[in-house]
Amino acid sequence: MATGTLYTYPGNFRAFKALIAAEYSGAKVTVDTTFKFGETNKSKAFLDKFPLGKVPAFESKNGDCIFESNAIAHYVGNEQLLGKSHTDAALVQQWINFGDNEILPASCTWVFPCLGITQFNKQETDKAKEQIQKALGVLNSYLTTRTFLVGERISQADITVACDLLLAYQYVLDPAFRGSYGNVNRWFTTLINQPQFKKVIGDFKLCEKMAQFDGKKYAELHGGDKKKKEDGGDKKKEEKKTPQKKEQPKQEKKEKPAKKDDNDEDVDEDAEKEDTKDPWKDLPKSPFDFDAFKRCYSNEDTVTKALPYFWEKFDKPTMSIWHCIYNYPGELKKIFMTSNLVGGFIQRIEKMRKFSFGSMCVLGEDDKNQISGVWFWRGQDLAFPLHPDWQVDYESYTWTKLDPDDPKARKMVNEHFAWEGDFDVCPGLKFNQGKIYK
Structure with missing residues (x-):
C-alpha cells in the first residue's frame, strides 16, 4: 500500500x-x-x-x-482502478488519454477566461464549445448501455474523466447545454455522489447559469492590483512632498451659459475637449469600416469570409500593415508566461483599438518560443507614438511595414489572422496559441 x-x-x-x-x-x-x-x-x-x-x-x-x-x-491506485486484465488496463489508459486530450484542453479554454485566468478569445472559445460537445457526444453514446467506463466498477478511467469535467460542470455546462447528454449526466452525478469522491471534492453543485468572461476580474488578476498599489505609493509620496493648503470657504459655482452652434443648438463642450484628444484626428479618414471587419472576423470563418473581406476592403492610401517580432526571445521561457506578456501589451493599449486590429501569435513550446504579430491601422506610420499611453511595450518589438501587394506579405497576414500555416518568419516554430486585438 x-x-x-x-x-x-x-x-x-x-x-x-x-x-x-x-x-x-x-x-x-x-x-x-x-x-x-x-x-x-x-x-x-x-x-x-x-x-x-x-x-x-x-x-x-x-x-x-x-x-x-x-x-x-x-x-x-490498486488493481481494480488500473484494470484487472490486459484489455481492461488498455481501456483505462484509453479513457484517461481521452479525458486529458479531448476534454481538458477545451474545458480550460472555455472556463479559464470566465475565472479571469486567461484572456477571452471568441474563436478559441467557440472551438472549445464544439470540442466539448463532440466529446460529450462520444461519452453519451458509449454510456448508453454502461454504468461505468471500464467494467462494472469504478476505475481510474472514471475518476480521471470526471475530474477533467469538473470545471465545465461547475461553471459552464448549464441545464440547457448539458440537457442533451443524459447518460453522461447520470454517470457524472453517480460518481460525484460516491463517498470517496465527496471526501475529496466535497458537495458539488452543478452549474445553473453559464459563466461569462469578466474583463474586470481579468484586469484585477493581471495587473490591476499592482497598478493600484503603484498609484497609491505615488500618491503617498506626493502627499509627503506637498504641504497641505488651508481650506478656503466654498463659493457657489456659477452656471456657464450653454455653448451654441451655428443652428442655435446646445454643444457638448466635454465631448469637444475629448475629441481634441483623439490621437487619430489628424490622420486622413479611411473608407475601411474597422467595426464591420471585426464583426466579420469574430462571427464568420476566418479563411473563407474574414480574409477575403479584409483584402477586398483594405484601402492602401489610408491604411498600413505591420509585422512585429519580439526582440528578446532568449528571455521567453514558459508558454503561459509568454502569453501573459502578450496579454499585458494588449491590455495597456486598450484605447488604440478604435482604428486598429492585430493578431499576436505565440510560436513554439516551453523554453523555445517567440512572439510574432501582424497588425493594421489607419495611417502610414507606426501608430504607437500617437499617444504616450501606447508607448510602454512597442519598442520591445521590431516593426516592419508590409507591402499589401507582395505575395509573401499576404501569406504572412493570412497565417497570422487564421492561426495556421508555416510561419516562415520563425523557422521550426509551430503555432501554439494567439491573442486578437480588436
Whole structure:
C-alpha cells in the first residue's frame, strides 16, 4: 500500500485524481498543508526532487518522487482502478488519454477566461464549445448501455474523466447545454455522489447559469492590483512632498451659459475637449469600416469570409500593415508566461483599438518560443507614438511595414489572422496559441 506526501494547492482538480484514487485503494496520502504555490515549488529542496516545479507532486515514504497527476494516481491506485486484465488496463489508459486530450484542453479554454485566468478569445472559445460537445457526444453514446467506463466498477478511467469535467460542470455546462447528454449526466452525478469522491471534492453543485468572461476580474488578476498599489505609493509620496493648503470657504459655482452652434443648438463642450484628444484626428479618414471587419472576423470563418473581406476592403492610401517580432526571445521561457506578456501589451493599449486590429501569435513550446504579430491601422506610420499611453511595450518589438501587394506579405497576414500555416518568419516554430486585438 502506497504511503507518502502530496504537494499541491487547495482545489487543484488535477490533484483530485490521485486523492480519489487513494480513497478507493486505501493508500495513505497526506497533503502538505504548508505548501505555498509559487514559493515552495520554486525552492531548491523541491526542485531537487521535482525539477519542473510542477504540482501535484508526490513523494513516497520510501523516497520515490512522482510528478504528473495520472502517474501519481497510478502509483497510489490498486488493481481494480488500473484494470484487472490486459484489455481492461488498455481501456483505462484509453479513457484517461481521452479525458486529458479531448476534454481538458477545451474545458480550460472555455472556463479559464470566465475565472479571469486567461484572456477571452471568441474563436478559441467557440472551438472549445464544439470540442466539448463532440466529446460529450462520444461519452453519451458509449454510456448508453454502461454504468461505468471500464467494467462494472469504478476505475481510474472514471475518476480521471470526471475530474477533467469538473470545471465545465461547475461553471459552464448549464441545464440547457448539458440537457442533451443524459447518460453522461447520470454517470457524472453517480460518481460525484460516491463517498470517496465527496471526501475529496466535497458537495458539488452543478452549474445553473453559464459563466461569462469578466474583463474586470481579468484586469484585477493581471495587473490591476499592482497598478493600484503603484498609484497609491505615488500618491503617498506626493502627499509627503506637498504641504497641505488651508481650506478656503466654498463659493457657489456659477452656471456657464450653454455653448451654441451655428443652428442655435446646445454643444457638448466635454465631448469637444475629448475629441481634441483623439490621437487619430489628424490622420486622413479611411473608407475601411474597422467595426464591420471585426464583426466579420469574430462571427464568420476566418479563411473563407474574414480574409477575403479584409483584402477586398483594405484601402492602401489610408491604411498600413505591420509585422512585429519580439526582440528578446532568449528571455521567453514558459508558454503561459509568454502569453501573459502578450496579454499585458494588449491590455495597456486598450484605447488604440478604435482604428486598429492585430493578431499576436505565440510560436513554439516551453523554453523555445517567440512572439510574432501582424497588425493594421489607419495611417502610414507606426501608430504607437500617437499617444504616450501606447508607448510602454512597442519598442520591445521590431516593426516592419508590409507591402499589401507582395505575395509573401499576404501569406504572412493570412497565417497570422487564421492561426495556421508555416510561419516562415520563425523557422521550426509551430503555432501554439494567439491573442486578437480588436
